[in-house]
Amino acid sequence: MSETPILRAENIYYSYDNEKSHSLNGLSLEIFRGKKIAFMGANGSGKSTFFLCCNGINRPSKGTLYYCGEPYDYSRKGLLRLRSKVGIIFQDPDDQLFSASVYQEISFGILNLGVPTEEARREVEQVIDRLEITPFRHKPTHALSGGQKKQVSIADILVMHPDIIILDEPAAALDPKHTIMVNKIVDQLTQEGITVLMSTHDVNYALEWADEIVLLHEGQVLMHGSPLEVFTDKKILAQTNLAQPAVLQLFESLCKKGILDASLPLPRDLGTLEHYIENIQTSHNKEETDTCPQK
Amino acid sequence: MITIDMLCYYSRLRYMNAMEKFTYAMLTLLFCVVSRSLAMAVLVLAVNGILTVKKGGIPFSRYWHYLMIPLAFLILSTLAVIVNISRTPFDAFAIPVGSYHLTASYASIYKGIQMILTALASVSCLYFLSFNTPMTDILSVLKKLRCPDLLVELMLLIYRYIFLLLGISFSISLSQDARLGNRDLKTSLRSFGAMASVLLIRAMTRSGALFDAMEARCYDGRLQVLEEQYPPKRKEILWILFFEIFLLILTIWSKIK
Numbered sequence: 001m002s003e004t005p006i007l008r009a010e011n012i013y014y015s016y017d018n019e020k021s022h023s024l025n026g027l028s029l030e031i032f033r034g035k036k037i038a039f040m041g042a043n044g045s046g047k048s049t050f051f052l053c054c055n056g057i058n059r060p061s062k063g064t065l066y067y068c069g070e071p072y073d074y075s076r077k078g079l080l081r082l083r084s085k086v087g088i089i090f091q092d093p094d095d096q097l098f099s100a101s102v103y104q105e106i107s108f109g110i111l112n113l114g115v116p117t118e119e120a121r122r123e124v125e126q127v128i129d130r131l132e133i134t135p136f137r138h139k140p141t142h143a144l145s146g147g148q149k150k151q152v153s154i155a156d157i158l159v160m161h162p163d164i165i166i167l168d169e170p171a172a173a174l175d176p177k178h179t180i181m182v183n184k185i186v187d188q189l190t191q192e193g194i195t196v197l198m199s200t201h202d203v204n205y206a207l208e209w210a211d212e213i214v215l216l217h218e219g220q221v222l223m224h225g226s227p228l229e230v231f232t233d234k235k236i237l238a239q240t241n242l243a244q245p246a247v248l249q250l251f252e253s254l255c256k257k258g259i260l261d262a263s264l265p266l267p268r269d270l271g272t273l274e275h276y277i278e279n280i281q282t283s284h285n286k287e288e289t290d291t292c293p294q295k
Numbered sequence: 296m297i298t299i300d301m302l303c304y305y306s307r308l309r310y311m312n313a314m315e316k317f318t319y320a321m322l323t324l325l326f327c328v329v330s331r332s333l334a335m336a337v338l339v340l341a342v343n344g345i346l347t348v349k350k351g352g353i354p355f356s357r358y359w360h361y362l363m364i365p366l367a368f369l370i371l372s373t374l375a376v377i378v379n380i381s382r383t384p385f386d387a388f389a390i391p392v393g394s395y396h397l398t399a400s401y402a403s404i405y406k407g408i409q410m411i412l413t414a415l416a417s418v419s420c421l422y423f424l425s426f427n428t429p430m431t432d433i434l435s436v437l438k439k440l441r442c443p444d445l446l447v448e449l450m451l452l453i454y455r456y457i458f459l460l461l462g463i464s465f466s467i468s469l470s471q472d473a474r475l476g477n478r479d480l481k482t483s484l485r486s487f488g489a490m491a492s493v494l495l496i497r498a499m500t501r502s503g504a505l506f507d508a509m510e511a512r513c514y515d516g517r518l519q520v521l522e523e524q525y526p527p528k529r530k531e532i533l534w535i536l537f538f539e540i541f542l543l544i545l546t547i548w549s550k551i552k
Binding site: 052080083084087088090092094096098099103104107108111112117120138141142156157160 | 300301304309429430431451452454455458459462501504505507508509510511512513514515518519520521522523
């Protein structure tokens, strides 16, 4: 491929305990602009550690990370530049929200970029409007619900207009309404050409949403490929304790029973599968109406 | 503590310019303390009560309850000032105790009442500020008044994290209760100790995580934030000015007299 990856990790190692054990164990990876990438793997497989490396918070002990082909520059200035391009939304909003005021909280990142006050004010208002924060913008952050805190923590990063947004298990501890809301926001982001990296345990969502899936196992990339490639590889799934998405399971068993044609392209969401089943029904009906008059 | 914090978010005076409220509260407090006059104290108490309950919409029972808390302390401490132990009885009353008298003069009773009311009026000034102004707004006023950044930033973080720690300690003690952790004195002492040590560890990890998250948003050592803007209103400023000038005249008059 001629295009330079927006983010590239080359054989990186990271350890939390002075090299006794490694959370990242020679991880190599290439990520291209505008892609939606789901990171999957058991707890402790290195997803969060890798994300913190991408943002320059964790510095790998060995190996190199590249942003747009340039190796990471860990000087003060280089880090500021990097972090203005790579935004990370933490799993627990309480780790991220430092102010009791929603408005102050959102304005923090953009002011750090050196944007003039008036422009920052406009941007903050815009993001408050866009993420539907207006109904609770005057509440103190400690009185917000988990979902509302998540909305604010996403706004924190969106306001900085990064090229890459990293979401660390955004759906953790969210109710269905807020999960849908977060998913909608993520879809909008990719439409704007922002590269989104997301860690998730939801195989169904990953199959439907992602362009690529990165399976991590013990600090290494076990598999990196399209969702259909990854989710049809049962050996790999068993190794990482992941279940196959429900759509694929159902499709497979319908094929085995001869109800569906196994040559059909694999469905990625319930809608497609439903469509397949609808088609047999209608073709079946057609056959019946065709054969009836002859009798 | 939690209720006192929630009150200001529901106050109708919340969106009034914080600098106005701060100036009003501080000047009134100053005049109250300087003049020490009974009339002034009663006036300030009444005005603050009306402002907080009528204008701000804080329930009267709540306001009364919070005013009563310092009152108990005030009465106890002024009692010591009013009542004397002396051989000669004073004019107000005298209870003989052996060869001594438990006694007080009218002057000292007057002084005591004056002290209680002045102190209560001063407290009501601070209550006006804290019942109607969220902490973050008060901090922005302090920042404008050139209070050192370090202090203001620390206060901002502490205020936020008080609630996080309270939340964690609440859920820990709940889970301890669920496992009979507080069934008698011995277990509750042990549970409390365990909670304290866990809280310390949690606080340390939280602060580490917070620092990472702030770094991730280009934190460069200064907590720069924008404030919501509630522009001052001319009418309000005029009223405050009018009231404070009136208090000033009252103060001067009480000093000359």
